[in-house]
Each structure stands twice: as structure tokens, then as C-alpha cells.
Amino acid sequence: MTPEALIETKDLGFSYGDRSILKGIDITMSRGKVIAIMGGSGSGKTTLLRLIGGAIRPSSGYVKFAGKIVHEQKRDELFQMRRKMSMLFQFGALFTDLSVFDNVAFQMREHTDLPESMIRDLVLMKLQAVGLRGAHDLMPAELSGGMARRVALARSIALDPVLIMYDEPFTGLDPISLTVIGNLIRRLTDALGMTSIVVTHDVQESLKIVDYVYFIADGVIAAHGTPDEVRGSVAPFVHQFVHGEEDGPVSFHYPAQAYARDLKLEGSFA
Amino acid sequence: MPRRIVIGIRGVGHRVIDSVWRLGYASRFFLLTLLKSGTSFRRFGLIIRELYFTGVLSLVIIVVSGLFVGMVLGLQGYETLQRFGAESAVGTMVALSLVRELGPVVAALLFASRAGSAITAEIGLMKATDQLAAMEMMAVDPIARVVAPRFWAGVISMPLLAAMFSIIGVFGGYMVAVVLIGVDEGSFWSQMQDAVDFRYDIVNGIIKTCVFGVAVTAIAVFEGYDAAPTAEGVSGATTRTVVTSALAILGLDFVLTSVMFRGMS
Amino acid sequence: MQRTTMDLWVGVFVMAGIGALLLLALKVGNLGTYSSAASYTLTGSFENIGGLKVKAPVKGAGVVVGRVTDIQFNTKTYDAVVTLSIDNRYQFPKDTFASILTSGLLGEQYIGLAAGGDETALKNGDKIMKTNSAMVLEEMIGRFLFDKASENKKTDDDKSGNGD
Numbered sequence: 070m071t072p073e074a075l076i077e078t079k080d081l082g083f084s085y086g087d088r089s090i091l092k093g094i095d096i097t098m099s100r101g102k103v104i105a106i107m108g109g110s111g112s113g114k115t116t117l118l119r120l121i122g123g124a125i126r127p128s129s130g131y132v133k134f135a136g137k138i139v140h141e142q143k144r145d146e147l148f149q150m151r152r153k154m155s156m157l158f159q160f161g162a163l164f165t166d167l168s169v170f171d172n173v174a175f176q177m178r179e180h181t182d183l184p185e186s187m188i189r190d191l192v193l194m195k196l197q198a199v200g201l202r203g204a205h206d207l208m209p210a211e212l213s214g215g216m217a218r219r220v221a222l223a224r225s226i227a228l229d230p231v232l233i234m235y236d237e238p239f240t241g242l243d244p245i246s247l248t249v250i251g252n253l254i255r256r257l258t259d260a261l262g263m264t265s266i267v268v269t270h271d272v273q274e275s276l277k278i279v280d281y282v283y284f285i286a287d288g289v290i291a292a293h294g295t296p297d298e299v300r301g302s303v304a305p306f307v308h309q310f311v312h313g314e315e316d317g318p319v320s321f322h323y324p325a326q327a328y329a330r331d332l333k334l335e336g337s338f339a
Numbered sequence: 340m341p342r343r344i345v346i347g348i349r350g351v352g353h354r355v356i357d358s359v360w361r362l363g364y365a366s367r368f369f370l371l372t373l374l375k376s377g378t379s380f381r382r383f384g385l386i387i388r389e390l391y392f393t394g395v396l397s398l399v400i401i402v403v404s405g406l407f408v409g410m411v412l413g414l415q416g417y418e419t420l421q422r423f424g425a426e427s428a429v430g431t432m433v434a435l436s437l438v439r440e441l442g443p444v445v446a447a448l449l450f451a452s453r454a455g456s457a458i459t460a461e462i463g464l465m466k467a468t469d470q471l472a473a474m475e476m477m478a479v480d481p482i483a484r485v486v487a488p489r490f491w492a493g494v495i496s497m498p499l500l501a502a503m504f505s506i507i508g509v510f511g512g513y514m515v516a517v518v519l520i521g522v523d524e525g526s527f528w529s530q531m532q533d534a535v536d537f538r539y540d541i542v543n544g545i546i547k548t549c550v551f552g553v554a555v556t557a558i559a560v561f562e563g564y565d566a567a568p569t570a571e572g573v574s575g576a577t578t579r580t581v582v583t584s585a586l587a588i589l590g591l592d593f594v595l596t597s598v599m600f601r602g603m604s
Numbered sequence: 605m606q607r608t609t610m611d612l613w614v615g616v617f618v619m620a621g622i623g624a625l626l627l628l629a630l631k632v633g634n635l636g637t638y639s640s641a642a643s644y645t646l647t648g649s650f651e652n653i654g655g656l657k658v659k660a661p662v663k664g665a666g667v668v669v670g671r672v673t674d675i676q677f678n679t680k681t682y683d684a685v686v687t688l689s690i691d692n693r694y695q696f697p698k699d700t701f702a703s704i705l706t707s708g709l710l711g712e713q714y715i716g717l718a719a720g721g722d723e724t725a726l727k728n729g730d731k732i733m734k735t736n737s738a739m740v741l742e743e744m745i746g747r748f749l750f751d752k753a754s755e756n757k758k759t760d761d762d763k764s765g766n767g768d
Binding site: 387388390391394395398434438495496498499500502503505506507509528529531532533535536537540541545 | 613614
Binding site for chain 2: 122124149152155156158162163164166175176179180
């Protein structure tokens with residue numbers, strides 16, 4: 070297969086009512102890569118994932134997945150398309166009423182007619198890949214945050230998708246789990262020949278594993294490059310973000326009217 | 340002042356439009372649930388699982404409440420009827436009140452607060468923790484996979500629970516009237532059997548419970564699915580399920596009673 | 605929760621529910637009372653059955669021994685023909701007396717059977733010869749007034765008492 074772009078967005082925009090969340094996003098992602106999308110909280114990163122998954126319709130532009138425009142697909146076609154994608158939600162979104170085994174087996178049982186013995190083998194293989202084969206009969210409530218994230222990862226590779234989207238996979242994890250998840254993302258992407266999109270604000274961890282980085286700020290792509298380019302970047306926004314500085318292009322203060330006026334001090338000084 | 344009036348009128352209009360919209364949305368959701376019920380019946384295991392949660396786990400409250408309601412009916416019935424020297428009709432009174440009204444209505448109210456609220460909370464939490472969105476992303480329709488089995492399990496459990504409530508209630512009335520007070524056992528049963536007609540009283544009672552079952556579970560799954568994905572959203576939806584179900588049960592009961600029970604002894 | 609235990613509980617639940625429905629129909633309702641035991645039928649002609657209805661009880665010495673299963677009007681004799689279904693356990697002699705009675709002053713009407721002294725018992729399809737019609741309240745009052753009036757007239761003069 071030619072290394073054509075798996076995902077391509079063109080002038081992609083989304084607004085919620087009058088509030089514009091994303092505008093003019095042009096991204097090309099090729100197969101077999103791990104791509105990070107970074108940005109501050111509320112910068113529209115998750116919205117971008119939802120647009121790619123077809124959960125919401127863009128208000129301008131389009132997303133192409135494997136050459137097809139996502140929002141023009143009918144519901145059945147969209148569901149067909151989604152079998153090739155999968156998404157890892159922020160806290161795993163494991164089905165709390167099903168055991169670890171049944172969570173991983175869920176899609177196999179819903180979408181295939183595989184015999185139960187084969188499903189069992191496949192599930193144990195997927196769990197082995199994330200190192201949790203021994204935990205297959207636990208319930209999600211019995212798992213730690215890192216383990217839940219790994220089970221969710223096993224579930225998302227259940228049907229060997231070509232694309233996995235990770236929504237904040239590093240949030241709320243201890244340093245060990247953080248490294249484990251990061252390495253798993255890289256290893257699985259390479260081993261299964263998938264494409265991964267990692268939406269995160271964890272700069273240090275993600276720079277270690279990704280091939281390319283996009284920075285989103287205020288709904289537009291502020292910068293992009295390889296991890297080395299990003300680390301050496303002198304662009305003020307990237308510098309502030311990578312080094313976690315308090316003030317810079319991203320201001321500490323939410324836009325507001327003059328402080329003195331808000332405190333109604335104007336008159337007394339004038 | 341006129342500005343205030345305009346704001347007030349606008350508020351009323353807003354509420355009306357909102358509630359009409361919500362009603363339409365709920366009806367559409369109900370139809371979708373019915374349309375997508377095929378999966379639940381093809382894979383009946385899904386419904387069996389939910390029958391456990393809605394039916395089996397409601398058993399204790401239904402049995403205990405049924406027993407007490409029946410015992411109170413026995414006491415009160417005896418107290419009132421003995422003034423007219425008709426204490427042997429206490430069986431009739433207990434059975435008719437239970438089969439026609441109290442069985443269906445009280446069982447449905449208990450079912451709404453026990454199983455209905457649990458259904459709403461469960462679906463609401465699944466939504467709040469992205470489980471429904473995850474399912475959608477896995478190309479599995481949450482209405483077919485999560486909503487429909489719960490709906491049908493509720494619809495199936497409700498008549499069974501109400502029948503158990505009624506029979507336990509009759510037994511409670513028997514305990515009080517016959518065993519405790521000493522009303523003649525034979526006349527307790529024979530007068531009851533004389534007065535309770537199978538088609539007119541029992542079948543109509545069962546029809547009522549089926550209607551209540553559909554109403555309560557439809558409200559419960561809708562409120563859960565429609566809940567705002569936050570802790571407050573889910574708790575608010577759970578409360579709304581219980582309140583709306585109670586109003587729906589009592590309102591429907593009046594309508595059904597006025598259609599079913601007119602004329603005939 | 606193990607799948608099998610869950611199945612077991614749901615099975616118990618559904619069976620208990622269906623059992624409750626059956627109990628309601630048979631023990632509380634009247635579905636069980638007239639088809640359960642083996643029975644034989646008798647008929648009887650009454651001049652007037654008053655408010656007797658199908659399914660009304662048939663009692664012997666106050667015990668329910670059967671049910672009224674059918675009521676027809678005989679166009680030849682202008683009588684009401686009532687069919688009774690009597691439990692096989694209860695046998696009645698040939699000269700049994702059937703009367704339509706009222707339970708209490710305003711209660712429902714039933715058929716009371718008073719046994720006679722005959723040696724042979726009534727068999728399936730037999731006709732009860734001795735019957736007594738229902739007491740119709742209006743007729744009773746009418747007869748009472750008529751009797752009073754005729755008594756008065758007898759004392760006044762000895763003419764006929766068809767006053768009204």
C-alpha cells in the first residue's frame with residue numbers, strides 16, 4: 070500500500086453556537102505514525118478527535134478518513150468506517166458492568182461470529198499485549214487507573230483497527246504507569262502497523278514517543294514539527310508550552326475588563 | 340414594568356416550547372427503542388441479565404410491602420365491615436382492592452423507585468463516564484445494546500411483580516382476618532371467589548400493570564439517556580424518573596379505571 | 605455475579621411470577637371454582653327466577669355445592685329453565701326441593717337445595733320436579749297489600765276483592 074495519508078483535514082472548523090472552537094485546521098497524518106496533538110485545556114483538541122470519529126459534524130471544511138469524507142457517510146457507512154478506528158477515552162470508559170475479559174471481547178461478540186473458544190484466545194492475546202492476562206476476570210472497579218487504561222487499550226485494539234485515537238491517555242497516572250502507557254502506544258503502533266493520534270498536554274512523556282507534533286491554541290494550529298524541532302523551537306508559544314512557563318503568549322489571566330474597573334475603584338481614584 | 344411583563348411572557352413561552360420539544364424528543368426516543376429491539380430478542384441473554392437487576396432485586400421490597408399492605412387491608416376491612424355485620428366479606432374487600440387498584444399501582448410505584456431509578460442512574464453514569472460514547476465509537480448502537488434490553492426487562496418484570504404483590508397481599512389479609520381475628524376461613528375464600536371475576540377484575544388488573552410497566556421503564560431509560568453527563572445531572576435525572584413515573588402511574592390509573600370499570604357488579 | 609446463578613435467579617423469579625398469576629386466577633378469582641372438580645348437571649323449571657344470574661352459587665344447607673351454568677326461557681311453558689352444575693361429591697335424592705333464595709335482605713340470589721327423603725338419587729341430566737320461585741319484592745308487597753285489602757272487604761261485605 071502506498072504511504073498515502075490516512076487522515077486529511079482541510080479548512081476544518083467547528084463552532085458551538087456562536088462560539089468558534091476550531092477553525093481552519095489543515096492536518097495530514099500518514100499511516101504507521103504516532104502523532105501528538107497538544108494544546109492547553111479547552112483548546113479544542115478533543116473536539117478534533119470527535120470530528121475525526123464522526124461524532125459531530127464540522128461547520129466548515131472536512132475530514133477525510135482513508136480517502137472518504139467522514140461527515141458525508143450515512144449512518145451504516147459511518148459504522149463500517151468506525152470498525153477501522155477506535156478511541157481510547159480519557160479515563161478508559163470501560164463498561165463497568167462487564168468483566169475485563171468481557172470488555173475486551175465486547176466488539177468481537179458484537180461484530181463477529183467467531184466461536185467462543187477463538188474469542189477467548191484472542192482476548193487473552195490482547196490482554197497479554199498489555200500485560201494484564203492475569204487480570205482477565207476482575208471487574209473494572211477493581212482496577213487501578215493505570216490498569217484500567219491498559220485494559221481499555223487492549224479493548225481498542227480488539228479488532229485490529231488502522232487508527233487509534235487517544236484522548237488524554239496520561240491524565241492522572243503515576244510516573245510508572247505513565248511510562249508503561251507511553252511505551253505501549255509506541256510498541257503497539259509499530260507492531261500492528263496502526264496510526265495513533267495522541268491528544269495530550271503531557272509534553273515530556275509524549276515527546277519521547279511521537280513522530281510528529283501539532284500544537285493547537287485558540288482553535289488554530291499554532292505550530293507543528295518533529296519532537297526535536299519542538300524541543301529546540303524558539304517560537305514563544307511552543308517554548309512556553311514545552312517548558313511550562315506561567316506567562317507568555319498564553320496569558321495567565323482570562324481576558325477581562327480592567328482590574329480597577331471590575332473592583333469599582335475607578336471613581337475614587339479619578 | 341412592561342419590560343418585566345415581556346420577560347415573564349417570554350419565560351412562559353420558553354418553558355412551553357422547551358417541554359413540547361422534550362416531549363417530542365422523548366417520543367422519538369421511545370420509537371427508536373422499539374425499532375431497535377430486535378437485537379435484544381435475538382440475544383435474549385441481554386434481557387435475562389437485566390431481568391435479574393430489575394426483577395429479582397425488586398422482589399424483597401415487593402414481597403414485604405405486599406404483605407403489609409394486605410395485612411392493613413385485612414385490619415381496616417374487618418374494622419369497617421363488622422359494623423354492618425359483613426365481616427365475612429373482608430376477603431372480597433382485600434382481594435378486590437388489591438387486584439384492581441393497589442396491586443398494580445403500589446407495585447408500580449415501588450418498581451419506579453427501586454428499579455426505575457436504578458436504570459436511570461446506571462444509564463446516566465454510563466453516559467457520564469463516556470461508556471455510551473465509547474460504544475458508539477465501536478460502531479455499536481447504545482440504544483439497541485443498552486437501552487432496549489433494560490426497557491424490555493422492565494416491561495416483562497412489572498406484571499410478574501404486581502401479581503406477586505397481589506397474591507402476597509391476599510395472603511397477608513388472610514393472616515390477619517382469618518388467623519388473627521378469626522373470620523370464618525370458608526366464607527373468606529368463597530366470598531372472595533364469588534366476587535372476583537377473572538376477566539373483569541384480574542385481566543383488567545394485569546392490563547394495568549403492563550401499561551404501568553411500559554410507562555415507568557420508558558421514562559427511566561429516557562431520563563438516563565438524556566441525563567446531563569455530570570454527577571448532578573445523573574442525580575437530577577434519577578429524581579425526575581421517580582417523580583414523573585409516580586405522576587404517570589396515577590394519571591394513567593385514573594384513565595384506565597374509568598375505561599375499564601364501569602357498570603357490572 | 606456468575607452467569608449461571610443469575611440465570612437461576614431469573615428463572616425462579618419468572619416462575620414465581622407466573623405462579624402468582626395462576627394463583628390469582630384460580631384461588632382469588634372465580635376461574636377455578638367451577639371447572640376444577642368433576643360435576644353433573646341438573647335442570648329445574650322456575651316460574652320466576654327474579655335476579656338469578658349465571659355463575660350464581662347452588663347451596664345445600666348453606667354449603668356451596670355447585671353453580672348455575674345456564675338460564676333459558678322455555679317458550680312452550682313460559683318457564684325459566686335453569687341448568688345447575690353440581691359437584692360429584694354431593695348427591696341429592698329425587699324429591700329434592702330447589703328454591704331461589706336471597707342472601708341477606710339485598711344480597712345476591714342463589715339456589716338452595718333442600719333434600720327430601722327419596723331413596724334414589726338425582727342423576728346427570730335429571731330434572732328437579734319440586735321448585736320454588738324467587739321472592740320478588742314488588743310481588744310480595746303487592747300480595748301483602750292485596751291480602752290486607754281483601755281482609756278488610758271481607759269484614760265489610762262479602763263481595764269479590766278485586767278492588768284494584
